[in-house]
Amino acid sequence: xxxxRKVDFDWWDAAxxxxxxxxxxxxFSGGNDKIQAYISGGYYSEDATxxxxxxQRFKALTNITYKAAKWLTIKPRIxxxxxxxxxxxxxxxxxxxxxxxxxxxxxxxxxxxxxRELRSGYTWYGRDLTNSxxxxxxxxxxxxxxxxxxxxxFEIRFNDNFTFSxxxxxxxxxxxxxxxxxxxSVAGSAVKGEMEETWTKSLSRFSNQMLRYNKTxxxxxxxxxxxxxxxxxxxxxxxxxxxxxxxxxxxxDNAANLNAINGEKMEWALSSFLCNVNxxxxxxxxxxxxxxxxxxxxxxxxxxxxxxxxxSGGWNIAQEDFxxxxxLASILNEAKLRxxxxxxxxxxxxxxxxxxxxxxxxxxNGVNGAFPSQLGNSSLSWEKSYETNIGLDLTFINxxxxxxxxxxxxxxxxxxxxxxxxxxxxxxxxxxxxxxxNKGFELSLDAQVLKDTPFKWNLGFNYSLNRNKIVExxxxxxxxxxxxIRREGEDINTFYLRKWxxxxxxxxxxxxxxxxxxxxxxxxNNYNEATLQVVGKATPDFTGSINSTMQYKDFTLSMNWxxxxxxxxYHYRENFDSNGAYPxxxxxxxxxxxxxxxxxxxxxxxxxxVDGGNLNSQRNSSRYLEDGSYIRLRNIQLSYRLPxxxxxxxxxxxxxxxxxxxxxxxxxxxxxxxxxxxxxxxDTYSYPNIR
Numbered sequence: 001x002x003x004x005r006k007v008d009f010d011w012w013d014a015a016x017x018x019x020x021x022x023x024x025x026x027x028f029s030g031g032n033d034k035i036q037a038y039i040s041g042g043y044y045s046e047d048a049t050x051x052x053x054x055x056q057r058f059k060a061l062t063n064i065t066y067k068a069a070k071w072l073t074i075k076p077r078i079x080x081x082x083x084x085x086x087x088x089x090x091x092x093x094x095x096x097x098x099x100x101x102x103x104x105x106x107x108x109x110x111x112x113x114x115x116r117e118l119r120s121g122y123t124w125y126g127r128d129l130t131n132s133x134x135x136x137x138x139x140x141x142x143x144x145x146x147x148x149x150x151x152x153x154f155e156i157r158f159n160d161n162f163t164f165s166x167x168x169x170x171x172x173x174x175x176x177x178x179x180x181x182x183x184x185s186v187a188g189s190a191v192k193g194e195m196e197e198t199w200t201k202s203l204s205r206f207s208n209q210m211l212r213y214n215k216t217x218x219x220x221x222x223x224x225x226x227x228x229x230x231x232x233x234x235x236x237x238x239x240x241x242x243x244x245x246x247x248x249x250x251x252x253d254n255a256a257n258l259n260a261i262n263g264e265k266m267e268w269a270l271s272s273f274l275c276n277v278n279x280x281x282x283x284x285x286x287x288x289x290x291x292x293x294x295x296x297x298x299x300x301x302x303x304x305x306x307x308x309x310x311x312s313g314g315w316n317i318a319q320e321d322f323x324x325x326x327x328l329a330s331i332l333n334e335a336k337l338r339x340x341x342x343x344x345x346x347x348x349x350x351x352x353x354x355x356x357x358x359x360x361x362x363x364x365n366g367v368n369g370a371f372p373s374q375l376g377n378s379s380l381s382w383e384k385s386y387e388t389n390i391g392l393d394l395t396f397i398n399x400x401x402x403x404x405x406x407x408x409x410x411x412x413x414x415x416x417x418x419x420x421x422x423x424x425x426x427x428x429x430x431x432x433x434x435x436x437x438n439k440g441f442e443l444s445l446d447a448q449v450l451k452d453t454p455f456k457w458n459l460g461f462n463y464s465l466n467r468n469k470i471v472e473x474x475x476x477x478x479x480x481x482x483x484x485i486r487r488e489g490e491d492i493n494t495f496y497l498r499k500w501x502x503x504x505x506x507x508x509x510x511x512x513x514x515x516x517x518x519x520x521x522x523x524x525n526n527y528n529e530a531t532l533q534v535v536g537k538a539t540p541d542f543t544g545s546i547n548s549t550m551q552y553k554d555f556t557l558s559m560n561w562x563x564x565x566x567x568x569x570y571h572y573r574e575n576f577d578s579n580g581a582y583p584x585x586x587x588x589x590x591x592x593x594x595x596x597x598x599x600x601x602x603x604x605x606x607x608x609x610v611d612g613g614n615l616n617s618q619r620n621s622s623r624y625l626e627d628g629s630y631i632r633l634r635n636i637q638l639s640y641r642l643p644x645x646x647x648x649x650x651x652x653x654x655x656x657x658x659x660x661x662x663x664x665x666x667x668x669x670x671x672x673x674x675x676x677x678x679x680x681x682x683d684t685y686s687y688p689n690i691r
Contacts, residue, residue: 003123004102011099011132011586015091019049019690036065049690052088052136057081075153082146089139091132093673093685097576098585100125105133112137116186127584130186138182138247145175161215167208175200183247191243195255198240204233219282225275232269239263266351269297286314290342298347299380300354306382310342334395343386348415353430354378375420375429383432385411399448409438418474433474436492440466460547468492468539483570483620483682485534493538493681495568498530500623508597508608510579510617527616535622538681540629541566554641560634564675569628571672572684574618579606581613591671630668630675636661663691 027040044057059081066074102125105113112134115124151169158164177198181188188194210227239262242255249255274292279285291309317323317335357374387409394402413432420428443463450457470488473479479486485496501511501523511523512530524530545562574581576588590596590606597604607614617623639658647655668675674688 007102007104009104011096021046038063050090052090054086056084071157073155077151079149085143087141089136105131135185141179143177147173163212165210169206171204173202193245194243196241199238202235206231221280224277229272234267236265268351271295284316284319288312300378303381306345308343312340314338336393338391340389346383375426383413383415401446403444405442411436435472438468456551458549463544465542491537495536497535498621500621503604503607510607536568540564556639559636563631565629567628569626570682571624571626578618579614580610581618628675633665663689
């Protein structure tokens with residue numbers, strides 16, 4: 001068609017922009033022997049890379065330390081922030097990718113096109129009949145959040161050995177969300193416009209009361225403490241949706257019809273008792289032991305308490321006389337051995353997993369009624385993680401620091417939401433279903449490459465290797481969710497899909513593996529006959545980072561690289577690499593090593609192109625499992641510190657000017673926008689990291 005030959009519109013380019021960010025901070029500090037004060041304020045503004053999204057934040061902080069008496073120190077503080085975000089109906093990434101390049105969003109007179117009500121002579125080729133920019137000319141959402149926090153801490157010094165400290169804070173947040181869908185927009189036309197307003201108020205309190213003892217007996221130093229902590233949180237939400245109003249109205253009272261009004265209240269509390277004691281003898285031998293008891297409202301009354309302990313020890317070998325006399329001491333200046341064993345408890349995400357809940361807002365024949373909405377588990381208990389760690393800290397020639405750590409972490413009583421058949425009337429329930437073991441090794445290296453020269457260079461390197469394995473599941477049963485499986489003996493982030501076997505060179509059909517009952521493996525072009533099996537994992541083989549800081553006079557250049565190697569990513573591209581299944585969705589530009597089957601004998605990566613799809617070749621399988629390895633320049637910054645002579649004349653102590661860049665370079669074979677997709681390993685078209 002004539003329109004398709006003339007139009008080649010880049011939807012991604014039209015929806016994105018170069019982000020403009022402003023970040024201003026100012027602080028003042030001063031005082032005397034009795035009182036010290038610190039005041040700071042800041043403003044942050046970002047016009048996001050996706051057009052129509054603007055973020056603003058204002059913040060302020062005041063800290064005061066007042067020595068009221070020799071034995072009493074008071075530390076009040078106030079913190080506040082205000083967030084103001086606006087989103088003008090920004091499209092999601094999947095929608096932008098799906099748009100056909102032959103569809104132009106504007107008429108010749110500049111008016112945005114509504115594909116569902118086209119003018120005569122115009123054609124819209126995209127299947128979903130959606131113009132990503134049409135609704136954004138009217139529709140928007142606003143989120144305003146005011147957060148304040150007040151704290152009052154104090155410390156009482158009984159003598160040189162005993163102190164009592166009290167840390168207390170209250171944090172209040174008030175959030176208003178407003179969503180507007182204009183009557184003229186596609187989203188709001190059916191109901192003649194819709195407005196939604198949500199108010200969310202939250203209150204959290206924290207208190208820690210600690211008694212501390214510190215005394216030295218000759219070469220032995222003892223530090224002991226006992227404390228009580230309390231932390232609670234409450235949340236209250238009110239949501240109103242109204243419909244039917246004139247364009248431009250932004251007040252709920254102007255809408256004619258009340259669609260819904262909802263509200264909820266939730267809260268939780270956690271209290272803890274803890275004790276800790278540290279021994280250090282002659283700066284050579286170290287021993288630490290702690291125990292704590294936590295009680296959480298998220299468990300039933302018989303399961304609320306969890307007791308956890310830790311012990312650790314250290315040996316500073318370099319302080320031994322025999323070591324100081326050795327030849328090695330001149331090269332290896334510091335050597336410290338560490339060993340520890342300890343545990344922590346983890347909570348479920350849900351606030352009330354132990355309770356049977358009922359929905360009481362239903363009616364039947366005009367009479368209020370109640371029906372079950374959640375199946376509780378009063379036996380649900382703490383998820384417990386205990387870790388053994390052995391470490392070694394070394395310093396070579398007073399300029400190279402090396403830390404080596406090996407750990408084994410066992411997590412038992414995994415808290416997991418177990419799904420139930422729909423016939424039960426419940427979606428599922430929370431339970432302790434199994435155990436996971438993590439083993440790993442970490443290396444940290446920091447070297448002063450150039451130290452006593454005008455040009456200074458510090459280089460850091462971190463390497464981390466982790467292997468995890470599910471060692472126990474409830475009744476030994478597999479847990480399958482989305483494209484992954486939880487199975488005893490497997491990685492916790494294991495992909496479970498039909499295994500892609502390539503393309504039949506004779507006819508271009510897609511092929512998958514089929515595991516027969518006798519264990520033999522064949523191939524099939526029937527998707528439904530293919531065998532679901534373990535095909536990869538989202539856990540990387542290893543990760544790490546490289547840090548470099550170079551300094552010459554008042555100039556400093558710093559760089560931070562990070563890398564991830566050996567992880568699989570499920571690239572949700574079946575709609576855009578579909579072999580003809582979705583001809584009215586835009587399709588990917590083939591990678592250099594992709595080959596389409598065209599004639600018998602072709603060795604190809606992609607099946608024969610068939611209008612409407614080729615034997616379900618676009619369905620979920622390991623075909624879309626990609627190597628997610630990458631190395632990325634996370635940050636680079638060049639700064640200049642203004643000379644002290646100049647600053648002293650205008651009453652300033654320190655000022656630096658810098659230019660910084662984030663995510664400027666990424667080296668990867670991954671064909672998607674961004675290989676960094678999170679622990680799940682699933683790329684479902686969230687926006688890539690800002691560059």
